[in-house]
Amino acid sequence: MKCIKVNKLSILLIIAAVLMFGCKNVKKEANISEITEKIYPSDVLPVIKDCSLLCGDGTSFKNLDKVEHDDFFYVENDGKTNWVVYKTPNSGITSRTSSNTRTELGQKAHWIPETGGRLTGTLKVQHVSTSGDARVSVSYSVVVGQIHSDEGHENEPLKIFYKKFPGHEKGSVFWNYEINTKGDNSKRWDYSTAVWGYNMSVVGTSPSTNPEEPGNGIALGEEFSYEVNVHEGIMYLTFKSEGHETKTFVKNLLQSDFTKKSDLPEQIKTVYATIGRDGVEQENAYAGELQYFKQGAYNQTNGKDPNENIVWYTGAEVFDGDIAKQYAHGSYAEVWFRESTMGESIAPSKD
Numbered sequence: 001m002k003c004i005k006v007n008k009l010s011i012l013l014i015i016a017a018v019l020m021f022g023c024k025n026v027k028k029e030a031n032i033s034e035i036t037e038k039i040y041p042s043d044v045l046p047v048i049k050d051c052s053l054l055c056g057d058g059t060s061f062k063n064l065d066k067v068e069h070d071d072f073f074y075v076e077n078d079g080k081t082n083w084v085v086y087k088t089p090n091s092g093i094t095s096r097t098s099s100n101t102r103t104e105l106g107q108k109a110h111w112i113p114e115t116g117g118r119l120t121g122t123l124k125v126q127h128v129s130t131s132g133d134a135r136v137s138v139s140y141s142v143v144v145g146q147i148h149s150d151e152g153h154e155n156e157p158l159k160i161f162y163k164k165f166p167g168h169e170k171g172s173v174f175w176n177y178e179i180n181t182k183g184d185n186s187k188r189w190d191y192s193t194a195v196w197g198y199n200m201s202v203v204g205t206s207p208s209t210n211p212e213e214p215g216n217g218i219a220l221g222e223e224f225s226y227e228v229n230v231h232e233g234i235m236y237l238t239f240k241s242e243g244h245e246t247k248t249f250v251k252n253l254l255q256s257d258f259t260k261k262s263d264l265p266e267q268i269k270t271v272y273a274t275i276g277r278d279g280v281e282q283e284n285a286y287a288g289e290l291q292y293f294k295q296g297a298y299n300q301t302n303g304k305d306p307n308e309n310i311v312w313y314t315g316a317e318v319f320d321g322d323i324a325k326q327y328a329h330g331s332y333a334e335v336w337f338r339e340s341t342m343g344e345s346i347a348p349s350k351d
Contacts, residue, residue: 039075040066041084045340048084051105056299056332057323058093064105071327072103076336083124083336086297089326090129091318097154099304099312104296107342110150113157113253113286116230116345119293121145123337124223125162128171129301130330131317134204134211136306137192137271139314140165141200142333143298145226147235150290153185157253157286158235160226161192161200161300162218162335165210170217172197173224175237177251179258179281180289187279189272191258191265195239195247196224201267207306207315216244231345233287256281274310293342299333 042048042065053061055072068074076085092101111117123144132139141163148156156178164171174197176190192200197214204210218224224241233254239247257263258281272278303318319325326332 039082040068041073041075042066044075044082044084045337047340047342048105050109050342051107051295053103053105053296054095055103056088056092056101069103071323078336081338083338084340085126085334085336087327087332087334088297088299089318089323090131090299090301090316090331091303091321091326092323098298100299100302102296102298104146104294104298106148106294107292109342110290110292111230112288112290113230113233113235114288116232117291117293118230118341118343118345119145119147119228119295120226120339120341121295121337122223122225122339123335124221125164125171125218125333125335126221127330127332127334128162128164128220129299129314129316129333130166132301132314133207133306133316134165134209135207135310136314137200137203137311138163138300139203139316140171141300142335143300144295144335145228146294146298147228147230147291148294149180149286150292152289153181153188155180155185155188156190157251157291158228158237159190159298160228163198163200163300164217164220165204165213167210168213168217170197170214170219172199172202172214172217173239174199175249176200179256179279180286181279182259182282184279187277189268189277189279191268192271193249196241196244199267201271218244225339228293229345229348230291231348234348236348253285254287256283256285259283271311277311295337295340295342297333297335301331301333 086103088101088103145160147158159176173195181188197217227238229236235251237249301316304313306315
């Protein structure tokens with residue numbers, strides 16, 4: 001039997017080859033691990049795949065499977081849970097029918113109130129604009145869920161708001177019903193109902209003077225949930241948050257409560273007095289009109305002049321539309337969702 005002689009150089013070459021092969025395998029495994037650990041919004045909320053998206057910089061997506069958009073739509077983990085982040089500045093590129101920016105889902109499926117639909121969300125609002133005019137009803141607010149009509153006036157039977165004045169610890173959650181105006185839609189208005197805290201009619205006495213802080217409000221970062229269930233033409237709303245009273249509301253979407261001038265609520269006469277919005281609604285409200293759900297961060301704080309519209313123009317800082325500067329100076333809205341569903345309506349509980 002022959003003995004094979006191995007010199008020191010050969011041994012060193014063998015060791016180097018083993019190390020090199022091992023390192024390549026480790027690097028390859030790390031890359032594979034890196035790819036598999038990437039989490040997209042559609043992984044956290046599968047319903048996202050059934051929606052389109054418009055972001056605050058004007059970027060839009062029709063297919064949201066495995067999609068994110070830096071600084072607008074992405075996933076964050078708070079140490080326990082993955083959340084989908086919707087973030088949008090006070091000023092950016094808006095949709096055709098709005099003065100306000102949004103990073104917001106739009107449901108692709110459509111439905112009419114008679115057949116109905118259901119939307120749920122569990123969320124926390126992390127930031128609202130810190131600039132604005134305290135006299136303006138929608139300053140410092142963001143819409144986190146909507147029903148939007150896709151016919152006629154394209155009005156909104158439902159908008160769910162979160163609003164917090166600067167310097168307050170607690171903010172308000174409220175929902176608005178926009179009339180489906182009979183005739184001239186420039187006369188349209190929203191009727192606002194408080195869930196926790198105030199409705200939209202509670203404002204400051206000067207541009208920088210806030211009302212008192214609401215005693216039963218919701219803080220930034222405090223989780224709450226909503227269910228919107230439109231069943232056989234009736235809208236059923238449920239709001240829940242730990243440590244707060246569960247609130248429920250019912251609104252008929254097939255028959256208007258506001259068909260005559262004498263039906264106008266006092267809130268409308270006060271809030272809209274200076275901009276002349278005193279229209280009445282079609283008798284059958286939103287009956288037969290195509291609707292769809294929207295969800296995310298629809299920022300209500302803009303840079304328009306409050307002297308022209310004290311309800312919807314907030315006079316906030318917008319830094320000439322520079323999004324990076326707006327983010328750096330608090331001129332944005334940011335909303336996190338950990339649960340969301342969109343689908344068919346369900347018969348309401350009789351309890």
